[in-house]
Amino acid sequence: MAAHRRGSVEFLLRLATVLAVVLLALLLGLPLLALIFRVPAGELIGRIGDPEVLQALRLSLITSAGSTVVVVLLGLPTAYLLAARSFPGKRILEAVLDLPMVLPPTVAGLALLLAFGRAGLAGSALRAFGITLPFTTMAVVVAQVFMAVPFFVAPVRAGFAAVDRRYLDAAATLRASESYSFFRVILPLSLPTVLAGTAMAWARSLGEFGATITFAGNLPGRTQTMPLAVYVQMESDIDRAVALSVLLLVMSATLLVGLRYAPVGLFWHKTNAQLQRP
Amino acid sequence: MRILRAGIQRLVFSAVLLVILTGVAAAQKTLTVYAAASLTDAFHDLGKQFEKSHPGTEVLFNFAGSQALVAQLQEGAGADVFASADSIWMQVAVDSGLAADPEPFAHNLLVVIVPKNNPGRVDRLQDLGRRGTKLVLAADAVPAGRYSRMVLRNIGAAPGFPADYVHRVLANVVSNETSVKGVVAKVQLGEADAGVAYRSDVTPPVARVVKTITIPDNLNVLANYPIAVLKQSRQADLAREFVALVVSSEGQLVMQQYNFIPVGAPAPAMSH
Numbered sequence: 001m002a003a004h005r006r007g008s009v010e011f012l013l014r015l016a017t018v019l020a021v022v023l024l025a026l027l028l029g030l031p032l033l034a035l036i037f038r039v040p041a042g043e044l045i046g047r048i049g050d051p052e053v054l055q056a057l058r059l060s061l062i063t064s065a066g067s068t069v070v071v072v073l074l075g076l077p078t079a080y081l082l083a084a085r086s087f088p089g090k091r092i093l094e095a096v097l098d099l100p101m102v103l104p105p106t107v108a109g110l111a112l113l114l115a116f117g118r119a120g121l122a123g124s125a126l127r128a129f130g131i132t133l134p135f136t137t138m139a140v141v142v143a144q145v146f147m148a149v150p151f152f153v154a155p156v157r158a159g160f161a162a163v164d165r166r167y168l169d170a171a172a173t174l175r176a177s178e179s180y181s182f183f184r185v186i187l188p189l190s191l192p193t194v195l196a197g198t199a200m201a202w203a204r205s206l207g208e209f210g211a212t213i214t215f216a217g218n219l220p221g222r223t224q225t226m227p228l229a230v231y232v233q234m235e236s237d238i239d240r241a242v243a244l245s246v247l248l249l250v251m252s253a254t255l256l257v258g259l260r261y262a263p264v265g266l267f268w269h270k271t272n273a274q275l276q277r278p
Numbered sequence: 279m280r281i282l283r284a285g286i287q288r289l290v291f292s293a294v295l296l297v298i299l300t301g302v303a304a305a306q307k308t309l310t311v312y313a314a315a316s317l318t319d320a321f322h323d324l325g326k327q328f329e330k331s332h333p334g335t336e337v338l339f340n341f342a343g344s345q346a347l348v349a350q351l352q353e354g355a356g357a358d359v360f361a362s363a364d365s366i367w368m369q370v371a372v373d374s375g376l377a378a379d380p381e382p383f384a385h386n387l388l389v390v391i392v393p394k395n396n397p398g399r400v401d402r403l404q405d406l407g408r409r410g411t412k413l414v415l416a417a418d419a420v421p422a423g424r425y426s427r428m429v430l431r432n433i434g435a436a437p438g439f440p441a442d443y444v445h446r447v448l449a450n451v452v453s454n455e456t457s458v459k460g461v462v463a464k465v466q467l468g469e470a471d472a473g474v475a476y477r478s479d480v481t482p483p484v485a486r487v488v489k490t491i492t493i494p495d496n497l498n499v500l501a502n503y504p505i506a507v508l509k510q511s512r513q514a515d516l517a518r519e520f521v522a523l524v525v526s527s528e529g530q531l532v533m534q535q536y537n538f539i540p541v542g543a544p545a546p547a548m549s550h
Contacts, residue, residue: 119467134452
């Protein structure tokens, strides 16, 4: 009796699982398909050649590449520090670094304006260096960095922390300095994670909308990145908005798949995976 | 198991906290009104009046640029009433079968606003064309943006303004905002040197931080605000009552309090 009941509970749970997966796949997949099939492929390619689309595409590529470089340069040492050391205020730093992940982007944009706008907290300090951020392409990069940082730091930190202590101990017995073991042991071993984090940060930068339109404004060629162009075009030329969206979708997907499953061995000789599973 | 229970407790606690913070009250009926961003304050006031005279009814607003509202309605957003900041977008709504029998209920005028400390030293309309002035307009598709460009063309054609005035002013635009409230915010925060907005946008809290440069009546544009019940409304009677309140003398008084020009009022002589 009990066995029978357990069997039917098991069956129901499996059914519920399948149902949940199907529902989620529909919820996420259907909109993407709708986007792709809204405009015929030939027309889509024609519209991608629109000067406005190309302008937004160029701006998006330049700013997101720039912000990804900044995120990696600032994020690598931060992730290492968080993984390797404990220090006063670490919890606060962690919280601050995680916050952009849960913060509504428009709130982030407003906060950026209040901090780095010319009338903001750091506005006069920036002006002393001749920098006025709002309404500039640089402001787009700043907004993207702000929103993308946690997508890099969190996984990379975890990757660094997961490096087997024994390799570090071995390096230490050979009198390797900390920087030597970072560049020759830790970084190579966690390269796949670093690349995945880079891809996430890049994709997040590419898709940034709310913080950008609030902090940097919306001007074609200067601050109107692809997501902003999608939003603006949606209100006047929906087919062009769809073309832009499909382009954005393809780019983000390529980034995600490309960098996540890149044959890391091509860039580096020994990866974490190879070392840990000889 | 204990960790799981603690986690669930925390989650429930957060959810309860959120609900309490947002003060969700159960209302029997909900009237959804899509209204141009410039109507934000006036309609909030009218909404409260409507809720008072219709106990158990809650009025929900969606304020955005009229063009964005029409786009949302066209893609199937559910609403009962649509109030547009120009006749063009109302006509689009009528033509696509979303609304019928629009009624005019208010007019508005445009003004130039600058931050109180006036970082761009914009004191008169001529200064908008000075190189390097950071000007924020609403985007072309937004009614306020279309009106702003009409006004700039009027000014450019007026005696005493350089022939390339419009060109120079438009070259100074640093952002095309998606609603007029975006323009106001950028000026209010002191980030833009100047913006073009409606007279009604200079509400008392805004007036504390911005200065207004009036545009002469003969160069200004009279903005038209039409309102209509949406065909999809499942409570058309209630929706009609809201529209009736807006066009009633009581409603017109509210519009006037918020610096709109009531319909039927003697309009200043100007281009349309």
